[in-house]
Structures are given as structure tokens and as C-alpha cells.
Amino acid sequence: MKKVITHFDLPAFKEIVGDKSLVLVGGCFDILHPGHNTFLLEAKKYGDLLIVLLESDQSVTKRKGTDRPINNETLRAANLLEQTPTDIVIILPFPFVDKDYDNLVTQIKPAIIATTKGDPYINHKVRQARKIDAELIEIIERLEKYSTTNSLK
Numbered sequence: 001m002k003k004v005i006t007h008f009d010l011p012a013f014k015e016i017v018g019d020k021s022l023v024l025v026g027g028c029f030d031i032l033h034p035g036h037n038t039f040l041l042e043a044k045k046y047g048d049l050l051i052v053l054l055e056s057d058q059s060v061t062k063r064k065g066t067d068r069p070i071n072n073e074t075l076r077a078a079n080l081l082e083q084t085p086t087d088i089v090i091i092l093p094f095p096f097v098d099k100d101y102d103n104l105v106t107q108i109k110p111a112i113i114a115t116t117k118g119d120p121y122i123n124h125k126v127r128q129a130r131k132i133d134a135e136l137i138e139i140i141e142r143l144e145k146y147s148t149t150n151s152l153k
Contacts (some may be wrong), residue, residue: 002086003081004077004078004088004089004090010104010108013088020047020048021046021047021048021049022049022051022109022110022112023044023049023110024051024105024114025040025114026053027052027055028054028059028064028068028076029052029054029079029080030064030070030071031071032079032080032084035142038140039139039140040085040086041085042114042139042140043112043137044085044086046112047110049087049088050085050086050088051089051110052088052090054076054077054080054090054092055092056091057069057072057094058094059094059096062094077091101124102128109134112134112135113125113135113136114137114138115138116138116139117138117140117142122138
């Protein structure tokens with residue numbers, strides 16, 4: 001099962017996933033590189049389904065600059081489903097603030113929230129994991145040499 005949904009499709013999402021163990025990750029995933037693939041492959045090992053919360057184009061532009069994203073959210077979602085072990089991509093709307101993330105994570109109820117070591121948003125993820133009694137796992141060190149920014153250079 002490979003699927004792109006929006007946060008509005010959560011009732012259908014619950015029917016799709018049933019009682020499977022869910023691993024949740026998030027990010028931009030603009031240009032897929034070995035760092036992304038390593039992270040997603042490792043994260044997938046912790047559950048039945050790997051779900052990616054994908055940042056919107058507007059969110060990426062706000063965070064990374066006017067020349068980003070290189071690939072629009074539709075293409076980024078398709079690449080994740082075609083080239084990685086991702087099972088479901090949820091494209092987030094803009095703006096999407098901490099309260100929105102908290103509500104969405106509460107509705108999804110993953111068993112695992114996976115992140116990279118040194119994630120600048122770790123405090124938010126710790127809070128979310130505690131709120132839903134999920135396990136927070138820091139999967140791998142950030143592989144800076146494989147960043148999208150470095151790829152563009």
C-alpha cells in the first residue's frame with residue numbers, strides 16, 4: 001500500500017492502517033539523497049508502516065529560502081513513495097503550527113516517532129511522544145555531506 005493523503009483524510013487513513021504498528025517521521029525531503037534513504041530505511045524497521053509528514057511548498061520556502069523547494073510537494077510525495085520504503089505521505093497544509101502538529105500526531109497515534117540525532121525540533125517531538133505514549137527514537141546521526149543544500153552546491 002503506497003498512498004498520498006492530506007490531513008483531512010484521517011478517517012480514511014484509520015481504515016487503511018487498521019491495527020498496524022506505525023512509525024512517523026517528518027521533513028521536506030526536497031531532493032532525495034543517501035542520508036534520506038538511510039534514515040527512512042532504518043525508521044521503517046521499527047514498525048509495519050512508515051508515514052511521512054511532508055512539509056508544504058510554502059513551509060519549505062519559508063524555512064529554506066525563496067529558491068526552495070526544488071521539487072514541488074506533489075513530486076516530493078511521489079518520489080518518497082517510489083524511491084523509499086515510505087508507505088503513506090501526508091502533505092501538510094500551510095501554515096501548520098505546533099498545535100496543528102500535536103493534533104495530527106494525536107490522531108495518527110504512531111507507536112514510534114523517529115528522528116535524526118541532533119534534530120532541532122526534538123523538544124516538540126518529545127512532547128508529542130509523551131502526549132500519546134509513543135516511543136521517540138533517534139535513528140541516525142545527520143549525514144551533513146548528503147544534505148539537499150550540499151547537493152545544490
